[in-house]
Amino acid sequence: MSARKLLAFAAAAIALAVLLVAPFYLRPYGIYILSLWAVTSIAAIGLNLTLGYAGQISLAQAAFVGIGAYIAALMTTNGLPFYAAYVAAGLACFAVGWLLGYPALRVQHHYLAFVTLAFTTLAFLVFRNEEWLTGGIYGITNIPRPSVFGWPMRRAINFYFFCLAHLALVAAATWWLIRSPWGRAFVALRENPVRALSLGVDTRRYTLMAFAIGAGLGGISGALYAPLVQFIDPTPFSLYLSFNLLLMVVVGGAGYFAGPLVGAVVAVLLPEWLRFTEGYYLIGYAILVIVLMIFSPTGLLGLADRLTRPQSKPVGGTVDPVAAEKEAVS
Amino acid sequence: MADILQLLVAGLATGAIYALAAIGFTLLWQTSQTINFAQGEFVMMPAFLVLAGMTFFNLPFWLALIVGFVLSVLILGLMFKKLLVDPMIKHGVLPLVIATIALGLLLKESVKEFYSAEAQAFPPLAEDVTIFIAGAAVSAQSLIVLAVAIAAVALLQLFLARTRTGRCMQATAQNPAVARILGIPVERMILYTFLINAALVTVASVLVTPIYLAKFSNGEYLGLAAFIAAIVGGFNQVRGAIVGGLLLGVLDNFAAAYLSAQYRAAVPMLILIVVILFRPQGLLGRVEERTV
Numbered sequence: 104m105s106a107r108k109l110l111a112f113a114a115a116a117i118a119l120a121v122l123l124v125a126p127f128y129l130r131p132y133g134i135y136i137l138s139l140w141a142v143t144s145i146a147a148i149g150l151n152l153t154l155g156y157a158g159q160i161s162l163a164q165a166a167f168v169g170i171g172a173y174i175a176a177l178m179t180t181n182g183l184p185f186y187a188a189y190v191a192a193g194l195a196c197f198a199v200g201w202l203l204g205y206p207a208l209r210v211q212h213h214y215l216a217f218v219t220l221a222f223t224t225l226a227f228l229v230f231r232n233e234e235w236l237t238g239g240i241y242g243i244t245n246i247p248r249p250s251v252f253g254w255p256m257r258r259a260i261n262f263y264f265f266c267l268a269h270l271a272l273v274a275a276a277t278w279w280l281i282r283s284p285w286g287r288a289f290v291a292l293r294e295n296p297v298r299a300l301s302l303g304v305d306t307r308r309y310t311l312m313a314f315a316i317g318a319g320l321g322g323i324s325g326a327l328y329a330p331l332v333q334f335i336d337p338t339p340f341s342l343y344l345s346f347n348l349l350l351m352v353v354v355g356g357a358g359y360f361a362g363p364l365v366g367a368v369v370a371v372l373l374p375e376w377l378r379f380t381e382g383y384y385l386i387g388y389a390i391l392v393i394v395l396m397i398f399s400p401t402g403l404l405g406l407a408d409r410l411t412r413p414q415s416k417p418v419g420g421t422v423d424p425v426a427a428e429k430e431a432v433s
Numbered sequence: 434m435a436d437i438l439q440l441l442v443a444g445l446a447t448g449a450i451y452a453l454a455a456i457g458f459t460l461l462w463q464t465s466q467t468i469n470f471a472q473g474e475f476v477m478m479p480a481f482l483v484l485a486g487m488t489f490f491n492l493p494f495w496l497a498l499i500v501g502f503v504l505s506v507l508i509l510g511l512m513f514k515k516l517l518v519d520p521m522i523k524h525g526v527l528p529l530v531i532a533t534i535a536l537g538l539l540l541k542e543s544v545k546e547f548y549s550a551e552a553q554a555f556p557p558l559a560e561d562v563t564i565f566i567a568g569a570a571v572s573a574q575s576l577i578v579l580a581v582a583i584a585a586v587a588l589l590q591l592f593l594a595r596t597r598t599g600r601c602m603q604a605t606a607q608n609p610a611v612a613r614i615l616g617i618p619v620e621r622m623i624l625y626t627f628l629i630n631a632a633l634v635t636v637a638s639v640l641v642t643p644i645y646l647a648k649f650s651n652g653e654y655l656g657l658a659a660f661i662a663a664i665v666g667g668f669n670q671v672r673g674a675i676v677g678g679l680l681l682g683v684l685d686n687f688a689a690a691y692l693s694a695q696y697r698a699a700v701p702m703l704i705l706i707v708v709i710l711f712r713p714q715g716l717l718g719r720v721e722e723r724t725v
Binding site: 160206209210213214216217218220221222224225228231232342346349350353354357383385386388389390392393396397400 | 468470517520521524525526527528529530531532534535536538539542543546657660661664668695696698699702703705706709710713
């Protein structure tokens, strides 16, 4: 085990310890913010698959979180069990993501960003205007929290561990996915689609898949978000959330496994810590993001990667984030 | 008939403002592959610079306009290019997209914190009177907006087509490598497009703010409109941005009047999706060569 691997392993261990111990020392609001971090991370992991690994810029993630949240809210308030809602949210978003992937087959890069942007705006309008279904601007209230094996989740700390467990599950599944032949195909898609096609990778199917899986994780994130806040209205699912999720992925480090987790710390926790500056916290946050992008366009993990990399770099080789990250983490 | 004419003029006026922002947007894309997600905030900002000149330094309106214009060109043109775009452009599109999103947030929050969170009145360029043309009530302000926007676009076209610098800029936009070989100072031409963009958004800001009032959140919708106008018209053509802007403004007004007011905002999105799927280069755009 190299020093780099040891360092990455130590960082992961410390992070895990903090996540397990911290809630016992936090007030309910702090626990809520940590839970929000876990839930947001799931959506960001999904976007990282679509964007970081498969290289498809999507601004539709907010819409999927919204669809997932509304499905979960509607089903659980009508007495259906949480897990039915959870699975339905994931599957529905997977299907819609698959359909939305079709434009991705036709258009690339910035055009794709614009199509998905339009989709998010349309979804937001539906959430806001279809009052008979979504409650419109009044939203849906009294969303119940599930109980697991008869263990109620009403207490904030219990629900936090529930969210954390789901995050761990999703992270493990993603870890497996990006090391499977599928994950390799996603990276091939990002690096050079024409070459991938010539090597026999069915780029059509994998592009749709990258979209659909990312979307499905967005839906799962939404299904957890609804019982977390117990009240949903259209506001949190606007285009702003899509921008924010994109920001998390890129600031953390697109194409790094832990990138979205770190990015979600920046986007969810950092503004809370900056609250002591009162009204100025968003200004400070924006400046930090700009400065980071100037000095390290590959994000925080890209920066860490560069700082810990041995000095004798191979000359002329481009850095493959996946390979670099695999070397760093495993 | 009178209703239709009325809606058409109002729509064209709004559309002309969208077009101004959209032109700047396409210019930045053509010369430097910069997608400016802060374009809406760029339109919001100059009005506040003018207001700040009037309230904090007691300048008369016309002087505040000039000071605001100069400051906008310096901040949104020169500083934006030198401090934000230059260090990042070599790293590809994505980091810059994130940085402009953050810049939009920064401008919005700064205006909210340092000026006001409340909507502010903004003096119009001329007294608003209603003129009757063929039985339709048309506000003089709409006509003034149209006139100023047309003048700005005409000036820009003259500059691009008739002056040496303008033609150098076009060459830079079409093929920077060849332009450089021909001895055109490509870097300076790119800087000019940033300055022109800043000037265009300032004009748009001064035209739109008397109608919508000055508010820190104005950029959200304006940016989206500029965006859609640019893509619908054609991302790589100034003409396209004009057509896209006007089309969007007119459709927006007609949709609000004849369709549902709730789904008015959906109309531009649907047009956007249809255009991207069936004519991704835009209504007037040329097909860009793929690099792979």
